[in-house]
Amino acid sequence: MNRRSFLSSGCALMAGSMLLPERLLAKEAEKPNIVIVLADDLGWNDVSYHGSEIKTPNIDRIVKEGVELERFYVCPVCSPTRATLLSGRHPLRYGMQEGVCTPLTTHGLPPKEVTLAEMLGSVGYEHRACLGKWHLGLNSQKFDPISQGFNYFYGHYNGALDYFTHKRYGQLDWHRNREACVDGGYSTDLLGREAVSFIDKYSDDSPFLLYVAFNAPHGPMQAKRGDLEDYGFDHDKGIIKNSSKRRGKREMQPDYGDLGRGNTVRQTYSAMVAAMDEQIGNILNALDKNKISENTIVLFQSDNGGIANSGGSNKPLRGGKFTLWEGGVRVPAAIRWPKKLRSGVKQNAVTGAVDILPTVAEITGAKKPEAQLDGRSIWGILKGEEKSDPERKLYLGERSAVMQRWKINKGRLFDLTNDPYEKNNIADKRPDIVKKLNEFIEQVESKAGEKCNLGPEKTDDFAPPKDWNLGLLDK
Structure with a gap:
C-alpha cells in the first residue's frame, strides 16, 4: 500500500466512524493523547537521575512516574534519529543513515514514507502538532511537517538556530505553519509556551499528538542570564569564546555574538538544559491542570549523545555524538502513562526510537x-508482561549492531x-557471535x-529563500 492509498483508507475509516454506535465512539475517545518530547544532543550524564550535577527535576519526574528505558538506542546524529522516530524504519532504507539535513543538502524524509502523524490521523487523531x-x-516544501502528516507546525526547519534571533544563514527560520513568525524570546521558552497553549486548546478534544522537538541543548551555546547565574555565572570573569567553522565561502557555524554565553561551555550547556527542563515541567503541569495526565502518554528521549566540546557529558559511557559507541547511540529515555503503566520501573530490554511507531500502532x-x-x-515489555528478548538485534549503522548482551x-x-563501557574487544574469542x-x-x-x-541543486554560495520559505525553492 502506498502513502496515498494509506491516507485514503484512513479517510474512509474516519468517514465510516461517523456511522458507528455511540458505544464504539466512546471507545474511540478512550485513545490516549500522545506527547513526544525530544531533546537535542543531551548526553547520558546530563540528567540528574543519572547522577549529573545538572538539575532536571521534570525529566526525573517522567522517569519516576513511568518506565525508564535503560537501553534505548538511536542514531548517532540528529536527522536520522528523527526520521527513524517518525517512520519506524531504519533511515538507511531511504538514504538518511549518515549525516544531517544541512542548508547545503537537497535530501530529506521521502514524502512516500508514512509517518507516525499520518498513521494517527487515520484513527481519529485530528490534532497533530509538530513544535520545534x-x-x-x-x-522543498514537500519535506516540511505539514506535508508529512502534521496539521500544525510551530518552530524551525534548520538546526543550529540562534536561540534569540531565530535566524540561520541570515534568514529568519521561525514559522507558524508555513508563514514566517516574528515571536521575540528564547526559543526553548517559546516552544514550551506553544506546547502549553496547544494542550489548553485541545484538552477537551482528545485524542491529540504533540511532538515537541526542542533545539536545546544543541549549539550555539546560548543561555538566559538567569539560568547562567543559577549555575554560578560570574560577571567578573570572561565569557567563552565563539568558534566559527567555515565550509567554502559560507559559515556553517556563524558568529552568533556574545549574547547568552557563560563563563564556561559546561556552565552554558547546563543552563540550556535547565531551561528545557523547566519547559518540560510546564508541559506536565498543563496536562495536570487540564486533568488529562492519566490518559496521556509522555515519551522523553534525546536524539543522540552529547558532545564534550559543546558541554555535553556521556560518562561513564564511551564516546559521544557522531560515534557508534554507547555514548553516541544510547540515550536517556522514559515513557509515562499513568492509566496503563506502573511507575518507578526500570526496563533493561534493548529498545529504540525505531520501536515507537509500531508500539503506538498497537496501543x-x-x-x-x-x-x-x-x-x-514494545508494549508488552512496557507493561511488564514480556521479558527482554536476548536474541533481538538492533541495527545501529555503519556495520554496527547491538543485542541484549553483545x-x-x-x-x-x-x-x-x-x-x-566497551573497553575490551573480544571478537577473536567469540567468532560465532561476530558471524551472527x-x-x-x-x-x-x-x-x-x-x-x-x-x-x-546547491553550491557553497547558496543563499536561503526569504524567511526560509521552502515553497520558494519549489518554483
Missing part, C-alpha cells in the same frame, strides 16, 4: 504502514553485560535505499 526543530529536509489500533518496519512493538562496532565485539551479528548487518544493509533529493 524539524531537520528532515530543507530544500491505538492504527494500521501499520505496509512498508517493512524495522522496529517492533554489541559489534565495525568488527569489534563487546560483551555489554560484563563490559558495559555480521550476517544480520549484511541482511539489513542489503536493503539500503537511495536518498530522496528534491528542489534545486
Whole structure:
C-alpha cells in the first residue's frame, strides 16, 4: 500500500466512524493523547537521575512516574534519529543513515514514507502538532511537517538556530505553519509556551499528538542570564569564546555574538538544559491542570549523545555524538502513562526510537504502514508482561549492531553485560557471535535505499529563500 492509498483508507475509516454506535465512539475517545518530547544532543550524564550535577527535576519526574528505558538506542546524529522516530524504519532504507539535513543538502524524509502523524490521523487523531526543530529536509516544501502528516507546525526547519534571533544563514527560520513568525524570546521558552497553549486548546478534544522537538541543548551555546547565574555565572570573569567553522565561502557555524554565553561551555550547556527542563515541567503541569495526565502518554528521549566540546557529558559511557559507541547511540529515555503503566520501573530490554511507531500502532489500533518496519512493538515489555528478548538485534549503522548482551562496532565485539563501557574487544574469542551479528548487518544493509533529493541543486554560495520559505525553492 502506498502513502496515498494509506491516507485514503484512513479517510474512509474516519468517514465510516461517523456511522458507528455511540458505544464504539466512546471507545474511540478512550485513545490516549500522545506527547513526544525530544531533546537535542543531551548526553547520558546530563540528567540528574543519572547522577549529573545538572538539575532536571521534570525529566526525573517522567522517569519516576513511568518506565525508564535503560537501553534505548538511536542514531548517532540528529536527522536520522528523527526520521527513524517518525517512520519506524531504519533511515538507511531511504538514504538518511549518515549525516544531517544541512542548508547545503537537497535530501530529506521521502514524502512516500508514512509517518507516525499520518498513521494517527487515520484513527481519529485530528490534532497533530509538530513544535520545534524539524531537520528532515530543507530544500522543498514537500519535506516540511505539514506535508508529512502534521496539521500544525510551530518552530524551525534548520538546526543550529540562534536561540534569540531565530535566524540561520541570515534568514529568519521561525514559522507558524508555513508563514514566517516574528515571536521575540528564547526559543526553548517559546516552544514550551506553544506546547502549553496547544494542550489548553485541545484538552477537551482528545485524542491529540504533540511532538515537541526542542533545539536545546544543541549549539550555539546560548543561555538566559538567569539560568547562567543559577549555575554560578560570574560577571567578573570572561565569557567563552565563539568558534566559527567555515565550509567554502559560507559559515556553517556563524558568529552568533556574545549574547547568552557563560563563563564556561559546561556552565552554558547546563543552563540550556535547565531551561528545557523547566519547559518540560510546564508541559506536565498543563496536562495536570487540564486533568488529562492519566490518559496521556509522555515519551522523553534525546536524539543522540552529547558532545564534550559543546558541554555535553556521556560518562561513564564511551564516546559521544557522531560515534557508534554507547555514548553516541544510547540515550536517556522514559515513557509515562499513568492509566496503563506502573511507575518507578526500570526496563533493561534493548529498545529504540525505531520501536515507537509500531508500539503506538498497537496501543491505538492504527494500521501499520505496509512498508517493512524495522522496529517492533514494545508494549508488552512496557507493561511488564514480556521479558527482554536476548536474541533481538538492533541495527545501529555503519556495520554496527547491538543485542541484549553483545554489541559489534565495525568488527569489534563487546560483551555489554560484563563490559558495559566497551573497553575490551573480544571478537577473536567469540567468532560465532561476530558471524551472527555480521550476517544480520549484511541482511539489513542489503536493503539500503537511495536518498530522496528534491528542489534545486546547491553550491557553497547558496543563499536561503526569504524567511526560509521552502515553497520558494519549489518554483
